Amino acid sequence: MNRQAIANQQKSLVAIQLTLSGRVQGVGLRPAVARWAQKLNLAGQISNTTQGVELIVEGPADVVKRFEREFDAHLPNGACIEKSERELINVSALTGFEIIESETGGPLATQVPPDIAVCEECLSEIAKPEDPRFHYPITSCTNCGPRYSIIKSMPYERTQTSMSEFVLCSCCQAEYQSPDDRRFHAQTNACPECGPQIWCEDAMRRQVAHQGDAIKAAATALKQGQIVAMRGLGGYQLLVDATSELAVEKLRQRKQRYGKPLAIMVSSLSEAEKLVHLEDFERRELTSPAAPIILMHSRSNSRLADNINPGLNTLGVMLPTTPLHWLLLQHCSFPLVVTSANREGEPLAYQRKNMSKQLQSMADLWLEHDRPIERPIDDSVVRCMAGRRVTVRLARGLAPLPLELENNIPQIALGGHQKAAFALCNGRQSILGPHIGDLDCLTSCERYQEQLASLKQLYGVSNLSMVCDSHPDYFTTQWAARQSVPLETVQHHHAHIVAGMLEQGWLDRQVLGVAFDGTGWGDDKTIWGGEFLLSTATNYTRVAHLRPFSLPGGEPAIREPWRVAVSLVAQAVGKDAASHLNLKTESVEPLLKIMNSKHLSPQTTSAGRLFDGVAALVLGIEHCEYEGQAAMLLEAVCDPSDAGTYDISLQEGKPIQLDWRPLVSQILTDRDTGVPPAVMAMRFHRGLSRTIALLCSQFAPMSVVLGGGVFQNRCLVELLLEEFEQNKQPLGLPGMIPPNDGGLAAGQLAVAISRRKLKGADRCA
Ligand SMILES: [Zn+2]
Ligand SMILES: [Zn+2]
Numbered sequence: 001m002n003r004q005a006i007a008n009q010q011k012s013l014v015a016i017q018l019t020l021s022g023r024v025q026g027v028g029l030r031p032a033v034a035r036w037a038q039k040l041n042l043a044g045q046i047s048n049t050t051q052g053v054e055l056i057v058e059g060p061a062d063v064v065k066r067f068e069r070e071f072d073a074h075l076p077n078g079a080c081i082e083k084s085e086r087e088l089i090n091v092s093a094l095t096g097f098e099i100i101e102s103e104t105g106g107p108l109a110t111q112v113p114p115d116i117a118v119c120e121e122c123l124s125e126i127a128k129p130e131d132p133r134f135h136y137p138i139t140s141c142t143n144c145g146p147r148y149s150i151i152k153s154m155p156y157e158r159t160q161t162s163m164s165e166f167v168l169c170s171c172c173q174a175e176y177q178s179p180d181d182r183r184f185h186a187q188t189n190a191c192p193e194c195g196p197q198i199w200c201e202d203a204m205r206r207q208v209a210h211q212g213d214a215i216k217a218a219a220t221a222l223k224q225g226q227i228v229a230m231r232g233l234g235g236y237q238l239l240v241d242a243t244s245e246l247a248v249e250k251l252r253q254r255k256q257r258y259g260k261p262l263a264i265m266v267s268s269l270s271e272a273e274k275l276v277h278l279e280d281f282e283r284r285e286l287t288s289p290a291a292p293i294i295l296m297h298s299r300s301n302s303r304l305a306d307n308i309n310p311g312l313n314t315l316g317v318m319l320p321t322t323p324l325h326w327l328l329l330q331h332c333s334f335p336l337v338v339t340s341a342n343r344e345g346e347p348l349a350y351q352r353k354n355m356s357k358q359l360q361s362m363a364d365l366w367l368e369h370d371r372p373i374e375r376p377i378d379d380s381v382v383r384c385m386a387g388r389r390v391t392v393r394l395a396r397g398l399a400p401l402p403l404e405l406e407n408n409i410p411q412i413a414l415g416g417h418q419k420a421a422f423a424l425c426n427g428r429q430s431i432l433g434p435h436i437g438d439l440d441c442l443t444s445c446e447r448y449q450e451q452l453a454s455l456k457q458l459y460g461v462s463n464l465s466m467v468c469d470s471h472p473d474y475f476t477t478q479w480a481a482r483q484s485v486p487l488e489t490v491q492h493h494h495a496h497i498v499a500g501m502l503e504q505g506w507l508d509r510q511v512l513g514v515a516f517d518g519t520g521w522g523d524d525k526t527i528w529g530g531e532f533l534l535s536t537a538t539n540y541t542r543v544a545h546l547r548p549f550s551l552p553g554g555e556p557a558i559r560e561p562w563r564v565a566v567s568l569v570a571q572a573v574g575k576d577a578a579s580h581l582n583l584k585t586e587s588v589e590p591l592l593k594i595m596n597s598k599h600l601s602p603q604t605t606s607a608g609r610l611f612d613g614v615a616a617l618v619l620g621i622e623h624c625e626y627e628g629q630a631a632m633l634l635e636a637v638c639d640p641s642d643a644g645t646y647d648i649s650l651q652e653g654k655p656i657q658l659d660w661r662p663l664v665s666q667i668l669t670d671r672d673t674g675v676p677p678a679v680m681a682m683r684f685h686r687g688l689s690r691t692i693a694l695l696c697s698q699f700a701p702m703s704v705v706l707g708g709g710v711f712q713n714r715c716l717v718e719l720l721l722e723e724f725e726q727n728k729q730p731l732g733l734p735g736m737i738p739p740n741d742g743g744l745a746a747g748q749l750a751v752a753i754s755r756r757k758l759k760g761a762d763r764c765a
Contacts, residue, residue: 021052022082026113028142048155117291169194219331229363234377236341259625263316290397292380399434413748423745471521492520496707499747517708518608529606537754564613572664639678646687693723709740
């Protein structure tokens with residue numbers, strides 16, 4: 001070629017550089033883009049960086065143009081590009097298209113990929129006897145498999161995951177390098193030759209079976225009613241036959257989880273259908289890549305043991321998350337209880353080292369694999385209501401959750417005390433981290449600190465200013481005060497509302513927030529929990545709340561809802577009526593004596609406690625096994641065909657009070673005339689929703705946001721939605737950010753960032 005020809009060709013060549021951020025790692029984006037570039041014979045390279053993905057393509061101008069035009073159509077399903085920067089760069093005569101090693105360093109701008117449940121294609125491979133991965137329980141591909149739980153550090157590359165210790169065999173390597181293969185650049189690629197292995201150990205921790213035999217041994221143990229501990233994706237799980245009442249009872253005893261419902265895993269949608277009434281929306285969620293536990297309406301005539309979800313009409317069900325779960329279910333002719341391996345209230349166990357003796361003795365058989373778990377993560381729990389997915393527990397497959405916040409103000413939010421989770425902004429992105437647990441024991445508090453350190457390392461930040469709840473007794477508040485970084489607090493219910501505003505994208509407006517939950521520290525040092533807050537992202541005014549009542553005896557009233565019932569009745573109709581309630585075998589006189597002592601019987605406006613008290617009146621519940629149980633039982637019995645309601649009056653004032661006294665006397669009348677509990681429960685839900693809507697309408701057309709654990713109640717939320725549709729007032733329902741305390745950190749982070757922005761703006765003005 002002469003000089004002129006070369007010059008002409010170079011003139012027509014162009015090179016562009018694209019920087020992509022969003023969900024771009026761990027979703028098979030690099031291989032998909034490489035495949036597309038190679039198809040067009042374009043030269044260039046693509047790499048994961050802490051910013052996201054960086055890509056250079058070089059070739060004839062018209063071909064590069066086509067590459068860009070049809071780019072989106074060639075992206076994998078899981079990818080979501082939030083920002084794309086394009087730059088024309090000098091042609092550098094590259095040959096071929098390569099996926100190159102990642103760069104590291106600095107605050108992470110790209111999203112950390114969540115774990116993805118096993119895909120259909122992988123399942124069909126492990127089901128085929130002629131396939132090299134037949135029955136291989138650690139099978140995955142670019143579309144599925146562990147991500148977050150195995151990542152040591154970002155960017156997402158095999159060398160930075162716990163798969164790094166498994167060297168690819170020549171077949172897997174060939175798949176990894178072949179653009180036409182589903183496992184082209186699959187970082188978790190493995191096969192029986194080169195990948196992690198499974199085996200079984202007995203209760204004495206002696207190896208008793210390997211590979212396929214291990215699964216068979218586990219299935220046999222389950223059939224015999226034994227408890228199997230299985231090393232799952234993000235930690236150990238305890239499994240039993242869900243149709244055996246004895247096995248379930250044994251599990252409850254060993255785990256010390258007495259009343260709380262247990263989740264079920266089934267092999268397929270059709271098996272799920274036998275246990276619950278599936279709606280289309282729920283069907284989609286069950287089979288989604290996150291594959292969470294979904295709380296659904298249970299069938300009364302299923303073969304499940306009665307002690308799975310005592311007293312409830314909802315059941316948590318999930319499909320197999322890994323090929324190991326799937327294979328095990330193929331060997332079982334019954335659904336499995338799948339619950340985290342820990343004693344109730346303690347953090348999820350995920351490492352063999354330091355495993356407590358108590359935990360070691362919990363299982364009869366251990367199903368193990370040798371892929372290290374880097375980051376413990378529980379199963380996610382969601383509930384579908386009003387046609388949307390509401391997160392109850394943000395964990396596997398859903399966390400870390402990207403938050404739409406201004407990302408240039410680094411900050412960490414510490415969450416609350418129950419359902420603790422962090423939210424963080426590292427200056428490049430904001431996220432809500434996975435559920436850690438309740439901070440009531442030392443091991444949970446240790447796990448909390450360990451997770452904070454690990455999250456900071458993952459997101460490339462060191463010392464960050466902190467924001468926490470204003471409750472002086474929370475572990476998080478006290479711990480934060482001991483750190484030598486700037487600290488601010490956010491009122492509990494304001495954080496709930498701002499989390500809801502963030503969910504809706506309403507941080508820029510003033511809303512009326514309805515925060516209904518169990519307990520939160522109020523500005524007047526009483527326990528709040530039935531609050532109407534006129535809120536912006538930085539501040540709030542308490543415009544209304546439930547009429548306060550006393551919790552006789554304090555803390556024990558949470559576990560003994562009859563105490564609340566006595567208090568409500570004494571206030572509504574008098575102590576005489578309260579002493580004749582017959583809610584409890586022993587006399588209530590001592591309780592009535594301490595009721596007016598502010599010291600012994602703290603005042604509260606908590607909606608959660610109002611539910612407890614009403615549940616005690618309607619259902620005669622004396623004792624609760626877990627927080628929220630009384631409210632769940634009350635929701636479960638509701639008879640939706642009843643159109644009646646109870647009255648809550650609005651007492652004008654600043655703030656307005658929602659006076660529940662008429663409601664309580666109506667319940668007493670209904671009790672006396674033998675109205676069925678299902679009807680009373682429904683009337684209570686309807687009365688509450690009507691009053692909420694009525695109060696909100698006084699602020700119309702202002703948007704309303706719901707926050708707090710009470711709004712996990714599907715019956716209440718759907719009634720509210722009906723009321724609001726009539727009023728035509730915008731209502732922001734919970735969604736991806738949990739409405740319970742698991743979402744608190746997201747709200748705290750949004751408040752802290754908004755306050756900082758406001759200060760910055762003031763300084764400029
Ligand atoms: Zn797959
Ligand atoms: Zn291999």
